[in-house]
Every structure is written in C-alpha cells, then in structure tokens.
Amino acid sequence: MGKFISIRNFLAATGLAALVTLPALAQTSADAGPATPTPQSIAMELFAGANTALRSDDYESARRMLESALDLKPGHPAILRGLYRVAEQAERPEDALDVLERIAAAGLYYDTTGEADWLASADSERFAAITRQLDANLAPAGQAERAARIERPDALIEGVAVDIETDRIFLSSVAGREILMLEPFAPNTPEVFADREDGLWSVFGIAVDDRSRMVWATSGVVPQTPMAADEDSGTALFAFDMTTGDLYRRYEIEGAERLGDFVVRDGIVYVSDSAAPRIYVLDSLSGQLELLVEDPRFVSLQGLALAHGALYVADYAMGIWRIDLGDHSASLVRPGDESLIGIDGFLNTRDGRLIAVRNGVSPHQVMAIDLDATGRAVANVDVILRGHRDMAGDTEPTLIDLADGRGWLVANAAWPLFPEDGSVPDDPRPATVILQFQLP
Template identity: 25%
Template sequence: MRHIWLISCLAFGLAASAQAQAVDPASDLGQFRTLRGDGMTALDKGDTAAALDAFAKAQAILPDSPSIPLLSAQAFLKQKRKPEAKAALLDYLRRGNLLDLSKNTEFNAIWDGDLENQLQANQTTIGDMEGLTALKGLNIVEGLAYVPDPSQLYLSSIHDGKILALSPEGARDVIAFRPGVAAYGLGLRDGTLWAATVQSRLTQGYDPAKPVNSKIVAFAAADGKVISAVSDPAKKDREFGHLLPGRDDLYVADTAHGEVLRLTGYGKDLEVLIPEGYMDSPQGLAENADATALMVADFTSGLYRVDLTAGSMARLLPPADGNLLGITSLSRHGNDLIAVQNGLKPNRILRLHMSADWTQVEKVEILLRSDKLLSQPTQGVVAGDEFVFVADSQWGNLDDRGNAKTDTPEPAIIGVIKLKP
C-alpha cells in the first residue's frame, strides 16, 4: 500500500446552488421526459397498454434509466404478466442498481433467487485502491490536479475557498479566493493551474448581497500568482463547474444553464460549444488523443460525443448491462475513459472501453465499488498508469440543507488505482 500523507488543514465549505435549466422537448432528454410522463399518466389511469408503449419508447432513448424498468414492471404486474415484470427487474438490477423491497412490496410476488442473487452481487466490493493522502478537518474536496514527479497534488477546498498544494513534506495554500467563492473545477497545464470559480453559500464569507460572477482563473502553480481571469458578461448567472485544459482549447461546464463552453486557444473570450437545452447537469469532460472529439458526461442522461471538427454531437448508448448515468468525472487512459460514478450506490470507479473513434462504449468495467472506500467521490485524473481521485470528498458530511453534520468529519481521502495498459 502507498503511504498515506496525513495533512491537517482547517476548512469549511461546499457546493454551488443548482438551477433548473430549460430542456428542449425535441432533445433526447426532453423526449425521454415527455414519454416517461405520458407513461406515468397512463399507468395512473389504468391504461397499462399505453403506459408500456410509452415506457418502451422512453427506454429506447435511455436504456439505463432506473425509473423505466421499475415502472414497466409495475405495468406488467397489473396485466398479470409476471415473466415480463421479472425481466424488467433483471434489466434494472443488471445495470448495477439496488432495490429496497420494503418500499416496493408489489415486487415480492415475483421475487426469486435470480433477482436476489443479482441484488446481492450489486452490493459486493470490487477492486481496491491505495491511499495517497488524507486531509484532516472540514474541507469538502472537489477539484483535483496531480503531478506525479515530483509528487505534487492540488486540491480545491470548497469550505474555505482555497486551492491547496499537498506533498509528502506538508501542505501549503496556493491561492485563496475572495470570500464566498470557491473552485469547483481544477486543471493543470504546463505549470499553470486553471480553476472554475463560483460564488457559493457553502463557502466561508458568502454574502448574497454582493454577487460575484463565475470565472475561469489561471494562476501559477508555483506561487499562486494570477495570470488571467475570464468571465461571461453576457450571462452573469453562470455557475462554472468541471473544466478540462485540452490540447488546444479549454472546456468548462456551466451547471446553471446545462451548457459547455470553450476558451479557444486559451484566449480571452468564452464561446458556447453545447447550448442550453440538451443536458441537465454536464460534469465530466475528456478529449481524445488527437483533440478531434470531446466527451461530456451529463449526470442525468449519460455520455455525449462532440465532434470538434464537424461541430456535431451525438449521445452514446450504454452496453446491454452497462450504466452511464451519474458520472461526475472523466479522464482518458489510452483510448479508454476512467469515470467516477457517484450516482449509483455503492459508488463506483469505471473503465469505459471505447471504440477506436469514440462513437461507442463497448464495455463497462468496474474498477472499484465499495461503500467503505468510496464516499461521494468527485473528480480524478489519469497520471501515467495511475488514476488519482477524490475517494472521500466529505460531501456526505452535509445534511439535506447543505449544513455540516459535524465540524470534525472523517478526513477527506485521495486514492490511487493502478491501471492496466
């Protein structure tokens, strides 16, 4: 096991407020929601045939939707079609989902050994990780950047609005943002750290009477000297999240509008790459080796491939037993993608085996699944043949209102997984 550096740091904070964005009814996500709503309405009215027709069309759009197979199973049971109901539940479980039978008692009538075995399998631990460092105190760790040689780790602490640099020798503050502002995205390129900042009530010093625009800030990793800061004067309510310093351009997700923006040539002006209407919550970003394709993970609707040459976009379907929802971070390893998936319980770290042109996910491999080792993991990066990531972010220390349950939570943990070439 890699030695864990135990760093004691004060911090307190959290995340930006999520806003509802308009979803184009003609988009994949918009059509899915319309069909699901139509099916639920039909099911409530007792029209199970119409409900199943709508659910089948919705599932063709999002095969890994957790709600559709459960609704379909209910409709099949009303039609006394137990084999079809069981098949819907098996599809649901084979994609890694859990089910509480005490809250879904209607399924007891068809529950059997096959379903129970799959449910139990979904909760077993898979894989392992090594500990890189543990960060004491209340921090809420979100963004991460890493330089393996010499070992230098950069983390964004949401609670106190700082970027921290950690090494085996200790910790130092690289930069402290203005009160109430924290970095929700972090990336490193040629000695320059790029941070996506946003004002948040979860960060010390927050004052709603003094609004602050979300920005992309570049600063020297060595001393924290600010090099540049870019915002979007056209939309002052943006909330920048995950970012990716690509080969030629920088990309950033805007969670307030469901958009992805591009800083072409690392210049001064942001342009909209993916407009509002297609995604609910874009998060993870990854670029292929020749910088011709960008992959975007929408937490609600899965993976989208953007052709950076043609300017087109397509959503990727999951494999028959795969689940591409709830992904918060993407990082490329060779031609594959390493993904942090905290939308499923237990949380998972995945390897997505991609086709050569990134137009298809050929296989979803679980590298790590563990209630013990993973607690609301956030972001990670590939460094050589290692994946370095926030394994325990301390987000689980917050209640439903975003208040800290304790000022002395278990340390935030940064983990490492060895990757096979």
C-alpha cells in the same frame, strides 16, 4: 457536479412507491423549460402520461410510455425502477423479473428484500439468478490505497489534481472557497494555495497543466457557497502559477452560469457549464473563453475527455455526448448494457480509454469505458473500483485525476451532509480521503 441540480434527488429515490414521485426527471439545468422538444422534455411528457395511466390502473399504457422514455435515456435507473413498480402494481411477476434482469445487466443494484415471495413463486431459479447478479453488482471490486486523508470536514472537497514532477496534490474546496495543496512529505496536512482573496468562489474542477505549469480551476456559486451579504456572485476559469501561487489570469464569458468541469490538453482548455447547456473553449493562455457548442439537449454537463479525435462530455442525466471538433455537432454515445447515467468525474487515458466516476446511482464506482472503432458506441466497460471502505457512508466519490498510469480519486465528498439551507446535519462530516489506484 450533478449534485447541483434536483436530478440527484431524483436518481437517489430508490424507494419509489408510485410514478407520481418522479416528475423531477423533467427538470433541466436551466430554470425555464426547453423551447423545442428534447429527449429530456419528451421524457417529461412520457412520465406525466405514465403517472396518469397508473392512477387509472392502465398498467399497459404506463409500461409503454416508460419504455419509450427509456429509449430516450438508456439505462436510466429511475425509469427502470418505475417499470418495476408498474409490474408490481399490475401483479405481473414475469414483467418484474424482466425489469430486474435489465437492472442487473446495467450494473445497477436493487434491493429485492421483501420481493422473494411473489417473484420466487413465479420462477424461483430465475429470481435466484437475478439476486446473485444484483449482489455481485454491489460487491467490492478493484484495489486502491490512501494517498491522503484531510481533516477538514467543513471544506467539502470536490476535485483533485496531481503534479507528477513534484508529487504535490491540489484539492478544490466548495465550502472553503479555496485551493488546498498537499506536499509529498506531509500528505495529510493541507496548505492554502489560493482562496477568496484571489477572487475565488466555490472551487469545483481542478487540473495541473504540465505544459504551462499552471494550476487551473473553475469557480462559481452554489447554495453551499459562503457569501457575504454584499458580495457579487459569478463564475470563471482561473489560472494560477504553480510555482509562486500567484493568479496569472481569470477568464470569464458572458452568459456562463456555472463553469464546472474541464479538461486541458496542449494548452487548450475545454469547459462545461453545469447549469446551462453550453461548452466553452480557451485556445491559449492569452486567449479568451469562447462558446464551442450550445445544445438544448444537454441537461447537466459534467466531466470532459479527449479521445478518438473528439471531445466527450458526461451528461449526468443523459449519458455521454460526443462533440465533433470539426463541425461541433453533438451526438449521444450509444451505450452497451452498463448504465452511463450519473457520471460525474470523467477523463481519458493516453490510449483513449474513458475513465468515469459514477455517483448518481447505486453502486458508486469508477469505470473504464472502451469505445468502438468509430468512437460513437461503447464496446466494453470494466469496473476499476467499487465498494472501497472509504467510499462508504453518506458520501460520494466525485472527481479524478489521471497521470503516469495511475488515478487519484476524491473518494468521499460529503455533499449529502451539506444541506442547501446552510444547516448543520446531525451526522458528523468525515475527513476527506484521496484514493490512489492503478489504471488497468
């Protein structure tokens, strides 16, 4: 749910003319700045310093400060683009080629159209090799087929959950404030499973728990939530009986700002707060939500996964956090070359692979991440799906569900076509497509 903060706009700023356009990097998910230095706040200071240095034509200082910011936020595409702009303005083609090589190695894309003259003149073979790799990063990869196509363009569908026993598909709707259900004999015809009459605001994360036979969902309020003038906002975790559709229980906790994504295993639910640096846990159906960990280093928490005896949480602006389930300490997973910035949907397979949906940067893709034996560093990244025709246009893939060796993906959530001011965009909103793919 990274689209709920201005980090999304920052990451999407692909045509940065100068570093003066980058201060959004400094914003955290909370309104107030952090009380103590964090990687995010230090990066803010470094960006501010780089801006100042660039205005004074002190290119070397700007470069050094951005390199330091990149150490704090490895693989961050906007920092890499900032480094490229510094090299460009400093007329240092060798530095520019070095940055482009790092962008390509991170699995990212940069449009080099118009850059050929000055870069090719410095090293034509090197520039050609970089261009080939960047184009390869954008090329389609993997295969998927349509599991459903839902003609509800105003629903803004965010999440998907599949019940393997019945082949029913459940969908979460942000703008419709409802949970939709697709029967296997009518995969394109949604029925309302639960809605605002059950107390739902916008619905974000959704999951089916085979053990309890519950449909779990998180709900809260964003600018795209249709609200009555006298209606109170809030956020909660909901459990619905899968058979009857009745609300079993609603779980709330004081201090929560926006319960977003979650993972369920053996009746235990771990929930991230997308608007506050907190993770919560519910240890049983009859229990209460409790605070598991609060850490000011968290910026924008998204999906969660359980693997290697630990809890892993995607941070849209930082990468992946590893939470020790014993002492609840948090540490950033050491990335490889591939950028881990912009991860939204995030779950684990039974054998401990992390399946991630990256939508904050170009290209959008689904990745399989293998950790090393310690579970603290990335050993390998494979692209499962990229460039599918249903992932195109002014949309983005969001959340996933995994079961029975398969994955289901909301391929084209139309967040960019749902302005925060409630206006209706000129471009039509597309039908939502759910893609199904085999896990490697």
